[in-house]
Each structure stands twice: as C-alpha cells, then as structure tokens.
Amino acid sequence: xxxxxxxxxxxIFTNIKTSVMAILKRFIVPTALMGIVLLSVxxxxxxxxxxxxxxxxxxxxxxxxxxxxxxxxxxxxxTVTSDGGSPVTLRGVCWSKSPEPTIADAKTDDSAGSGxxxxxxxxxxxxTLYYVRAFATNSQGxxxxxxxSFTTLKAxxxxxxxxxxxxxxxxxxxxxxxxxxxNLMVTHYRNGDxxxxxxxxxxxxxxxxxxxxxxxxxxxxxxxxxxLYNWQALNDSRGLCPGGWHVPSGAEWAALGDSLGGVNVAGxxxxxxxxxxxxxxxxxAPNTGATNSSGFAGIPGGYRINYGTYYSLGNVGYFWSSxxxxxxxxxxxxxxxxxxxxxxxxxxxxxxxxxRCCKD
Numbered sequence: 001x002x003x004x005x006x007x008x009x010x011x012i013f014t015n016i017k018t019s020v021m022a023i024l025k026r027f028i029v030p031t032a033l034m035g036i037v038l039l040s041v042x043x044x045x046x047x048x049x050x051x052x053x054x055x056x057x058x059x060x061x062x063x064x065x066x067x068x069x070x071x072x073x074x075x076x077x078x079t080v081t082s083d084g085g086s087p088v089t090l091r092g093v094c095w096s097k098s099p100e101p102t103i104a105d106a107k108t109d110d111s112a113g114s115g116x117x118x119x120x121x122x123x124x125x126x127x128t129l130y131y132v133r134a135f136a137t138n139s140q141g142x143x144x145x146x147x148x149s150f151t152t153l154k155a156x157x158x159x160x161x162x163x164x165x166x167x168x169x170x171x172x173x174x175x176x177x178x179x180x181x182x183n184l185m186v187t188h189y190r191n192g193d194x195x196x197x198x199x200x201x202x203x204x205x206x207x208x209x210x211x212x213x214x215x216x217x218x219x220x221x222x223x224x225x226x227x228l229y230n231w232q233a234l235n236d237s238r239g240l241c242p243g244g245w246h247v248p249s250g251a252e253w254a255a256l257g258d259s260l261g262g263v264n265v266a267g268x269x270x271x272x273x274x275x276x277x278x279x280x281x282x283x284x285a286p287n288t289g290a291t292n293s294s295g296f297a298g299i300p301g302g303y304r305i306n307y308g309t310y311y312s313l314g315n316v317g318y319f320w321s322s323x324x325x326x327x328x329x330x331x332x333x334x335x336x337x338x339x340x341x342x343x344x345x346x347x348x349x350x351x352x353x354x355x356r357c358c359k360d
Contacts, residue, residue, distance in 0.1 A: 056085035059136040063093070063145035064118075071126040071153045071173060072293070073259055077110075077118040078134025078145050086138040088112055093119040095132040100147055103135055108261070122261045123269070123293045126155040163242045164188050169357075172295040174256060174270075178359035180245065181297045183226025187212065190239030195229075201308025205350065210236045213352055215302050216310050224282070225301035225313070228352035231330045234320055241357035248358045250323035250331040250344070257342045260294055268340030270296035276314055284314045289340025298335045304352030318353040 060082040068075040076093045092108035094101045108119040121132060130152065134145035158171035161180060165187055169180040188194050189210075198204050198211040210233030215221040234240045234247045241247060248256075260266035268289025274281020282299050283290065292298075302313035317335040324330040325346045332353055334343040347353075 056138070056140050058141045058143040059084045059088050059114075059138050061091070061134045061136040061143050061145040063132065063134040063148050066121070066132060066148055066150040068176070069150050069152060070176070071155055072122065072124045072295075074121045074124065074130075074132075074150055074152070075118065076121050076132055076134075076148075077116065078136075079116045080114040080136045083114050083136075084138055084140060084143075086140055088114055088136045088138050090137040091117055091135065093121065093132050093134050094144075095121055095130050097128065097130060099131050100144075101131055101133060102144070103137075103142060107135070120259065120261045122259075123291075124152050126152055128152050161242050161245065164190060164192060169242075174259070174294045174296055176255065176259065177252065179256075179296065180241075180357045181295065183299065183301055184229070184241070184355040184357060185222055185226040186240065186242075187227070189236060190241070190243060193238055195233055195240075204304065204352070205307040207350055208232065210234075210240075213304055215304070215313050221313070225299060226354055228301065228304050229320065229355050230352055231320060231324070231349035234322060234355055235324075240355065244360050245357040246360055247320060247322045247355055250321040252358060253319075253321050253331075253333045253342075253344070260342075263342045263344070265289065265340055266294075266342040267298075267335050269294045270298040270342060271317075271335050271340075272297050272299055282314065283337045285337070287337050300335065300337060301354040303354075306348045306350035318347075318351075320353045320355055324349070 059080055061078050061080050064077040066074050066076050078093060080088055080091055089112050090109065092110040094103050094105050094107035096105040110117045110119050124130060128151065129149060131147055131149050133147045136143050160168045160170050162168050163186040167185050169182045171178055172181050196211045198207065198213055199217050207230055210230065212227045212229045212233060214227060215225060257263040257266040260269045269291055271283065271287065271290035272281055272292050273290045275283055275285040275287050277285045281287065298317050300314050300317045302311055302316065303318040304310050315337050319333045321331040321333060328348055329346045330349055331344060331346050334345060
C-alpha cells in the first residue's frame with residue numbers, strides 16, 4: 001500500500017513506531033515523555049509560536065537653543081530623535097514662566113512626524129524670564145526634551161512718525177520690523193505733490209494713475225480709518241509713505257504672519273479687540289480671536305471696488321502690498337471679523353485699499 005502516491009511505505013512507518021515504543025518501554029520511559037519523543041520522530045508539531053513583538057515606548061526629543069528673541073516673541077524648535085516605535089502625532093514646544101513647562105501650558109502645534117522642526121514662541125511679556133522645552137506625543141504618551149531658558153527684550157518706546165501733511169503715527173515693533181500702527185491718511189506724495197482725491201464712481205473705475213478716497217466719501221471716516229488708495233498711488237516714484245518708510249512687500253507681510261505663529265492665527269493677534277455691538281471697538285461681532293497682542297492695532301477700513309462702490313466697513317481690513325502679480329493685479333492681505341487669520345489674495349490695482357508702512 002502506497003501513501004498519497006509519494007513513495008512512502010506506511011508499513012515501514014508502523015514498524016519504526018513499534019520499535020521505538022519497545023525501546024522506550026525497555027528503559028522504563030514515562031508515558032508522558034513517549035508522546036514527546038514520538039512527535040520528534042515523526043516530525044509533527046502541535047502549533048506554531050507567534051513571534052515576540054517589542055512594546056512601543058514614548059518618543060525621544062531634544063530642544064533647540066532659543067533664537068531671534070524680541071520683546072514679545074522668540075524662535076525655537078527641537079528634534080524628534082526616535083518615535084519610540086509608534087508614529088508621532090503631535091510635536092512642538094511648550095513654555096511658561098516656571099521651570100519644566102508641559103503641554104498644559106502655552107504650546108505650539110508643529111504637526112506630526114520625526115526629525116527636526118521649528119516653532120514660533122509668541123504672546124510673551126517684555127523683559128521676562130521664560131522656560132521652554134520641546135515635546136513629542138505618540139500612542140504611548142508625551143515625552144519632553146531638555147529645558148532651555150531665555151529672557152525677552154525690554155519694551156522700547158519709539159517716537160511717532162510724522163507724514164508730510166503733519167499726521168502722526170505711533171510706531172511699534174512687530175516681529176523683526178518696525179511698523180506704523182495706524183492706517184495711512186496722507187494726501188500728498190513725499191515730494192509735496194498732491195495725490196488726487198477721486199470721489200465719482202465713474203471717474204474711479206477709469207483711473208490709471210495714483211489716487212485716494214475716503215470710505216463713503218464721508219470726512220469723519222478718514223480720521224478713524226485712514227484713506228483708501230489705489231495701487232498706482234503706492235507704486236508712484238514720488239513716494240507714498242514718510243521718508244525712511246515703505247509699503248511692505250508680499251514677503252514682508254508673510255514674514256509678519258510667521259513671526260506671530262503663522263497666518264492661521266496671526267490675524268487675531270493683529271486685530272484691535274472689541275465689537276461695535278458691545279460698544280467696545282470698531283469691528284462687527286464676533287471679531288474672532290482679536291487680542292492685538294502684536295500691537296498692530298488692525299482696524300476694518302473696508303474697501304472700494306474697481307467700479308467705485310464701497311463695501312464692508314467694520315467687517316474687513318484690506319491692506320495693499322507692493323508686490324504685483326500681473327499688469328492689472330497685486331497682492332493684498334486681509335483681516336476679517338469672522339476669523340483670526342491673516343489671509344492673502346490678489347486684486348485689481350484699481351481697487352481702493354488701506355495702506356500700512358514699515359521701516360526701510
């Protein structure tokens with residue numbers, strides 16, 4: 001008789017098994033051990049053992065030296081040197097005025113993953129000692145890096161800047177630059193030439209040279225919100241901003257947003273607080289996230305579209321950059337009552353937007 005046509009003779013297997021049993025009995029091997037020996041002889045196994053898997057641990061992370069220390073901000077970061085065997089779902093830095101800060105204190109969210117990351121530490125008090133350390137979180141918990149300390153700079157008072165018309169503008173440092181903390185309201189170029197004031201809608205929409213207007217053509221709005229300028233006015237070689245100052249480029253606006261923790265939250269830190277409904281500010285509710293922690297004091301001056309109509313006083317502030325995107329359009333930056341973002345958009349150069357100036 002053949003077994004599965006493999007050439008295996010079942011009678012030989014039976015004889016081997018019988019012989020082994022006889023030998024075991026002769027040497028008085030316990031019955032329990034006979035089964036083990038037989039399994040070894042026949043090459044059979046009752047089960048396969050699962051491989052041993054190491055349990056994941058919390059990550060390992062180190063803290064960078066703190067740099068770019070200013071009155072209200074600094075730059076930091078860290079390196080996730082190991083994820084501990086489980087993906088890192090959150091990393092950043094945390095800080096406080098007490099040693100060994102935790103994620104229960106102020107912190108950044110610098111996304112997931114391993115390796116190096118950078119962080120912006122913002123909303124700090126001037127001339128104050130802070131402690132900061134990096135952290136990383138995976139499924140097993142949160143790990144912290146070494147603690148570092150730094151002291152913010154002392155507050156500096158700057159003399160106000162006066163434009164050619166005698167208007168005064170407070171100065172404040174935001175990020176790495178000095179900015180004027182009011183919307184521009186000048187009516188003459190730096191060399192003394194007048195900037196045309198254009199009121200009729202039909203005339204505004206056909207402009208190809210510099211001009212300004214006042215929201216709704218109502219003089220009181222100039223005092224509160226400043227003037228609205230078309231892009232040609234700020235691009236004029238005669239100069240729109242006071243001497244030593246200029247209209248910020250798109251890159252300078254972007255750097256401002258980065259210095260305040262990123263464009264998703266910078267708007268709230270740039271907007272003046274309070275609401276019209278509450279009688280406490282110039283913004284309509286909800287004025288989301290508005291703290292003015294940067295000192296920028298952004299206000300909602302509205303805008304004038306290219307064919308002349310005015311819109312959104314109290315709801316938005318549109319600010320020109322000096323960077324154009326095409327012959328007919330340029331980048332602008334937006335603060336909105338309904339969110340805490342600093343948004344970027346491009347619009348026709350014939351629109352009327354607010355202007356802020358920064359130091360050369």
